[in-house]
């Protein structure tokens with residue numbers, strides 16, 4: 001286990017991914033230092049989700065290396081499962097277990113994967129549910145909760161594995177507008193607490209408020225990699241200008 005602060009928390013080198021003939025990730029090289037919050041922006045189909053999934057090898061890549069906290073992720077096998085546990089992932093769809101309570105959803109992976117004792121897992125799960133503001137719903141089932149609440153449970157569930165990194169793939173895209181902010185607030189809180197995060201989102205307000213860095217992707221490439229301030233006020237590429245123009249006039 002690496003704890004050297006100089007080691008990037010995420011390191012991708014020359015990652016390429018094809019779907020058939022479609023070159024979806026083109027020579028992606030990226031380092032994310034620990035504690036940094038990176039928001040990934042870009043037009044639909046630019047490869048943002050694929051990048052996110054490639055980082056924990058949910059999506060196998062055709063070439064290139066990915067390392068988390070200095071440890072290269074193997075392509076498959078038991079070692080991959082164990083390393084993947086260091087990478088929390090929150091998706092657009094919450095993917096909670098419908099027949100388990102909220103508390104059980106959050107306890108499950110630590111007990112099964114980390115072999116945490118049930119009492120300890122329960123205590124940690126309750127702490128995390130408290131942190132995402134939902135401890136009073138612990139005994140309910142996912143269908144009894146709003147979308148925003150379910151997504152907060154999904155975040156607590158990911159945190160229960162004590163991940164080193166959190167990846168968010170459009171976590172608010174499936175939510176009714178009035179529930180978006182409660183999820184973004186939880187994410188901003190995590191960012192403030194020093195979690196390393198890579199966030200694919202269309203929420204520009206979050207990018208401005210919580211990101212340390214914006215990566216703009218187009219056609220499978222990182223076209224801009226800069227601060228939110230620079231990106232939103234002085235985008236350099238025509239593609240970023242075009243993207244921002246469309247969003248701001250939306």
Ligand SMILES: Nc1ncnc2c1ncn2[C@@H]1O[C@H](COP(=O)(O)OP(=O)(O)OP(=O)(O)O)[C@@H](O)[C@H]1O
Pocket residue numbers: 019022024042043044045046047048049050051
């Ligand atoms: N499993 C798959 N099989 C074939 N093509 C795929 C697959 N997943 C993604 N693609 C294609 O790869 C490209 C990149 O997709 P990706 O989902 O990474 O884009 P994105 O930037 O996240 O888009 P969006 O903002 O619409 O979610 C798209 O052209 C998409 O159609």
